[in-house]
Amino acid sequence: MAKFILLMFICYHCGLDPVFGLLSKRNVSSESLSSLNQEASEGFLWNNIRLPQSVIPLEYDIFLHPNLTEARFSGKVEIKCVIRETTNFVVLHSKDLVISQTTLTTIPSNEQKEVRMQMKNDTDQLFLIMEDAIPKDAEILITIVFDGILGINGDGFYLSEFFTSNKSSRYLASTQFEPTSARKAFPCFDEPALKANFSMSIVREKKHISLFNMPRVDSIPRKNNLVLDTFQQSVKMSTYLVAFAVGEYKGKSKLTKSGVNMTVFYDRTSLMETVDFSLDAGGTILDYFNTLFEVSYPLPNLDMIAVPYHKAAAMENWGLITYRKPYLVIPINSGYRWKYRAVSVIAHEIAHQWFGNIVTMQWWDDLWLNEGVASFMQYLGLQAFDNDWSMKNFFTEKINSMMSEDFTNSRALNQPVAVPDFSIFNGVTYAKGASIVRMVRGLLGEKAFMNGIKTYLNQNKYSNVVSDDLWQALSNSSDDGIDLKAVMSIWMGERAYPLVTVRRNHSEIQISQEPFILKNNTTSRTTPIWTIPFQYGILDQQGHFSRKMFLLREETATIKISGHFKLVKGNYRDDGYYRVNYDPESWKAITDQLMTNHEIFSPGERAHLLNDAVSIFARTKPLNMSVVMDLLNYMEKETDFLPWFSASHSFGILIKLRLKDIKPEVKVLMQKFATVATKALELIENQLQAKENNKGYKDAMKEYMVNLIRRINSRVSDSSPSTLRPSTDKFTQKMD
Ligand SMILES: *[C@@H]1O[C@H](CO)[C@@H](O)[C@H](O)[C@H]1NC(C)=O
Ligand SMILES: *[C@@H]1O[C@H](CO)[C@@H](O)[C@H](O)[C@H]1NC(C)=O
Ligand SMILES: *[C@@H]1O[C@H](CO)[C@@H](O)[C@H](O)[C@H]1NC(C)=O
Numbered sequence: 001m002a003k004f005i006l007l008m009f010i011c012y013h014c015g016l017d018p019v020f021g022l023l024s025k026r027n028v029s030s031e032s033l034s035s036l037n038q039e040a041s042e043g044f045l046w047n048n049i050r051l052p053q054s055v056i057p058l059e060y061d062i063f064l065h066p067n068l069t070e071a072r073f074s075g076k077v078e079i080k081c082v083i084r085e086t087t088n089f090v091v092l093h094s095k096d097l098v099i100s101q102t103t104l105t106t107i108p109s110n111e112q113k114e115v116r117m118q119m120k121n122d123t124d125q126l127f128l129i130m131e132d133a134i135p136k137d138a139e140i141l142i143t144i145v146f147d148g149i150l151g152i153n154g155d156g157f158y159l160s161e162f163f164t165s166n167k168s169s170r171y172l173a174s175t176q177f178e179p180t181s182a183r184k185a186f187p188c189f190d191e192p193a194l195k196a197n198f199s200m201s202i203v204r205e206k207k208h209i210s211l212f213n214m215p216r217v218d219s220i221p222r223k224n225n226l227v228l229d230t231f232q233q234s235v236k237m238s239t240y241l242v243a244f245a246v247g248e249y250k251g252k253s254k255l256t257k258s259g260v261n262m263t264v265f266y267d268r269t270s271l272m273e274t275v276d277f278s279l280d281a282g283g284t285i286l287d288y289f290n291t292l293f294e295v296s297y298p299l300p301n302l303d304m305i306a307v308p309y310h311k312a313a314a315m316e317n318w319g320l321i322t323y324r325k326p327y328l329v330i331p332i333n334s335g336y337r338w339k340y341r342a343v344s345v346i347a348h349e350i351a352h353q354w355f356g357n358i359v360t361m362q363w364w365d366d367l368w369l370n371e372g373v374a375s376f377m378q379y380l381g382l383q384a385f386d387n388d389w390s391m392k393n394f395f396t397e398k399i400n401s402m403m404s405e406d407f408t409n410s411r412a413l414n415q416p417v418a419v420p421d422f423s424i425f426n427g428v429t430y431a432k433g434a435s436i437v438r439m440v441r442g443l444l445g446e447k448a449f450m451n452g453i454k455t456y457l458n459q460n461k462y463s464n465v466v467s468d469d470l471w472q473a474l475s476n477s478s479d480d481g482i483d484l485k486a487v488m489s490i491w492m493g494e495r496a497y498p499l500v501t502v503r504r505n506h507s508e509i510q511i512s513q514e515p516f517i518l519k520n521n522t523t524s525r526t527t528p529i530w531t532i533p534f535q536y537g538i539l540d541q542q543g544h545f546s547r548k549m550f551l552l553r554e555e556t557a558t559i560k561i562s563g564h565f566k567l568v569k570g571n572y573r574d575d576g577y578y579r580v581n582y583d584p585e586s587w588k589a590i591t592d593q594l595m596t597n598h599e600i601f602s603p604g605e606r607a608h609l610l611n612d613a614v615s616i617f618a619r620t621k622p623l624n625m626s627v628v629m630d631l632l633n634y635m636e637k638e639t640d641f642l643p644w645f646s647a648s649h650s651f652g653i654l655i656k657l658r659l660k661d662i663k664p665e666v667k668v669l670m671q672k673f674a675t676v677a678t679k680a681l682e683l684i685e686n687q688l689q690a691k692e693n694n695k696g697y698k699d700a701m702k703e704y705m706v707n708l709i710r711r712i713n714s715r716v717s718d719s720s721p722s723t724l725r726p727s728t729d730k731f732t733q734k735m736d
């Protein structure tokens with residue numbers, strides 16, 4: 001899924017909540033339906049929230065007849081299964097469905113077994129109990145006939161509403177199954193590791209179209225103006241990736257260079273919108289990933305559909321990605337920032353076609369293998385579409401995660417999940433996950449990293465993985481046999497991240513680590529020792545800046561540098577997920593360098609320096625404020641977006657922290673910030689004027705910065721103490 005954080009940026013799109021006329025008048029509630037399935041309580045044969053491994057699904061054949069006007073559907077599912085261990089019961093999932101008929105036959109003898117049915121509704125488990133056991137290795141066919149309600153909550157098989165140009169309302173029935181709502185549309189073994197091939201047929205009205213993960217192969221007219229569509233069988237996939245849709249929609253197709261039929265489906269309610277942009281972006285990114293990963297996108301089609309109401313920003317269903325409309329159907333004349341956001345979401349969902357769809361996490365506790373890896377790869381996709389939209393913007397993602405980890409009682413990347421819900425789709429899973437991937441790439445180097453990724457995809461395609469599978473594939477491709485499983489274990493198992501302190505002593509560099517804690521929490525836990533891929537840069541006397549790598553495994557270490565050098569800078573290339581502090585002389589060397597030539601450090605590095613300094617200053621044992629003051633000096637020459645974004649974000653956080661003891665200093669810092677901002681603003685406006693007709697990335701970014709800096713100044717210049725009062729949370733929001 002594309003994460004919800006993106007939604008905070010949507011300001012001009014209204015009507016995100018579903019609006020219902022007809023639906024509220026419906027007669028049947030799902031509560032009354034599910035109660036029909038209750039049987040007299042008796043001891044359940046299986047008391048585990050997870051399904052037993054004795055019966056494994058191989059193929060599903062689904063028939064659905066939804067009626068959008070009546071907000072209900074009826075269906076039948078045939079599930080072919082293999083028996084792994086002799087058993088006399090089957091457990092699968094079903095939720096809010098009325099089951100009217102269940103049969104179980106053995107294959108190939110076609111012998112029908114007596115089954116008794118039980119429903120355990122707290123775990124959504126449906127039990128099929130047989131008179132006698134079925135032996136290991138036998139195959140069975142389970143047939144279930146059911147009815148259900150098309151909900152309105154954006155979950156399961158649900159309805160959402162849109163309006164035609166003359167304001168009459170129309171419905172789209174579509175699906176959102178991740179993490180556990182496939183069971184609301186048809187009974188199934190609803191766990192990600194229980195992959196199977198899916199076939200589908202759907203009854204629809206003539207004026208509607210129907211879509212499934214795979215292309216349609218047949219349409220047979222039925223009486224009453226109905227049509228039966230059947231679809232090609234899917235590849236082996238998880239239940240949460242199954243998707244279908246029915247509605248009065250249109251499509252625009254394009255064959256990508258790699259031969260995939262890509263179609264954007266939309267309701268044509270406004271002439272001021274276009275799908276050409278998303279078709280173009282989607283095609284470019286799909287082709288790029290196809291070449292990059294060397295595992296081909298396996299389906300003949302990739303459909304993308306704009307859904308009127310979507311709980312997330314988008315969902316990566318295999319071959320049928322669903323989007324909240326404004327990410328896919330883009331108003332003509334949309335600005336750069338909107339397009340950037342739309343392509344980010346598109347790139348994220350297309351990355352999932354590999355990371356999530358081809359290779360899937362075994363269980364939800366490794367969700368980061370889907371979301372973290374896709375969030376990293378989306379930047380490569382963005383860059384492929386437009387080179388200006390490069391990896392450097394990654395910083396914003398990372399910093400959001402580093403900051404939010406400080407504030408909330410955040411979780412570790414790898415944390416047990418019994419019942420997956422929407423809370424597991426959080427900033428740690430996405431942004432920290434992506435940052436960890438980026439740090440590993442920095443450690444291995446780009447070539448070894450990509451080789452490992454290809455191995456990981458190839459070895460695990462159509463199958464399921466745990467984190468160690470990724471580490472193993474990457475370790476194998478590393479030149480010096482780095483054991484990534486060992487290196488990454490604390491990163492995976494611990495929340496928060498380390499602070500590395502660098503102390504220079506002549507030609508020696510001493511580095512030490514401790515957990516970075518923004519607010520000192522006296523409930524002390526055991527102190528983790530991370531294995532830190534400490535990438536650092538050495539600027540020599542000739543002005544040559546070179547990269548070094550040191551794997552810090554202990555609390556402290558000493559590195560000897562040969563030859564004289566001007567300065568040492570930690571977190572070279574901004575690849576690491578940690579902060580760096582320095583001794584006062586090293587801070588001074590860095591701030592001096594920023595004054596003479598700040599471009600020796602990348603925009604991401606400059607952004608990170610500012611963010612580190614402000615964050616470390618904000619700690620209970622703060623950095624000397626003069627360091628932050630000195631660092632700010634260079635910003636009057638800063639015309640890049642990231643450092644400004646970073647600094648304003650950091651100051652916002654500083655104010656939010658409400659640290660009483662540094663309040664007067666924060667005020668002084670803010671005034672300094674406003675002073676350099678005023679000077680930089682002049683520079684940026686001049687640059688803008690100099691090439692007035694160029695409406696490219698840089699200018700759009702600069703226009704954004706002009707507004708940002710103006711806001712900073714206006715907040716600071718009416719600088720009554722209230723500017724710095726805790727209630728200025730709006731300040732942070734505004735500056736994002
Ligand atoms: C709802 O139920 C009532 C009474 O059972 C019935 O008269 C009415 O027609 C039903 N409405 C719909 C939309 O089915
Ligand atoms: C099923 O759900 C109902 C209401 O949601 C609850 O009262 C009942 O105890 C549940 N039954 C079982 C067997 O869990
Ligand atoms: C407007 O709605 C009416 C009735 O619902 C329909 O007959 C007509 O074709 C619609 N016009 C347009 C332009 O959609």
Ligand SMILES: *[C@@H]1O[C@H](CO)[C@@H](O)[C@H](O)[C@H]1NC(C)=O
Pocket residue numbers: 066067068069070203204205224226
């Ligand atoms: C849905 O029900 C309406 C009557 O309520 C009927 O006209 C329509 O054909 C039905 N659609 C489907 C797909 O069965």
Ligand SMILES: *[C@@H]1O[C@H](CO)[C@@H](O)[C@H](O)[C@H]1NC(C)=O
Pocket residue numbers: 059196197233234235236237462
């Ligand atoms: C199921 O999908 C796999 C690919 O994932 C394919 O190789 C296999 O042939 C499919 N099974 C059937 C019965 O089509």
Ligand SMILES: *[C@@H]1O[C@H](CO)[C@@H](O)[C@H](O)[C@H]1NC(C)=O
Pocket residue numbers: 215251253261262263301
């Ligand atoms: C591409 O897909 C669309 C929508 O499913 C379909 O109408 C079109 O015929 C397909 N084109 C090709 C070349 O297969």
Ligand SMILES: *[C@@H]1O[C@H](CO)[C@@H](O)[C@H](O)[C@H]1NC(C)=O
Pocket residue numbers: 455459472473476
């Ligand atoms: C790693 O390399 C070893 C030896 O080359 C091989 O046996 C093993 O299968 C590889 N594992 C992975 C995950 O690539």
Ligand SMILES: *[C@@H]1O[C@H](CO)[C@@H](O)[C@H](O)[C@H]1NC(C)=O
Pocket residue numbers: 505506508
């Ligand atoms: C600095 O290094 C010298 C030797 O190179 C050593 O004698 C001295 O103790 C070191 N100082 C610190 C503070 O570590």
Ligand SMILES: *[C@@H]1O[C@H](CO)[C@@H](O)[C@H](O)[C@H]1NC(C)=O
Pocket residue numbers: 517520521522620621
């Ligand atoms: C946190 O507080 C404890 C007890 O007051 C103190 O010993 C410790 O040094 C503090 N930690 C930091 C990082 O400031």
Ligand SMILES: *[C@@H]1O[C@H](CO)[C@@H](O)[C@H](O)[C@H]1NC(C)=O
Pocket residue numbers: 409520521522523
């Ligand atoms: C310290 O952290 C624990 C758990 O992370 C939390 O429950 C507690 O409220 C925190 N205490 C303070 C003073 O922030």
Ligand SMILES: *[C@@H]1O[C@H](CO)[C@@H](O)[C@H](O)[C@H]1NC(C)=O
Pocket residue numbers: 624625626
């Ligand atoms: C902070 O730095 C200033 C200027 O370098 C210095 O005068 C002051 O003593 C320092 N304060 C502390 C607490 O180290």
Ligand SMILES: [Zn+2]
Pocket residue numbers: 001002003348352370371374
């Ligand atoms: Zn996602």
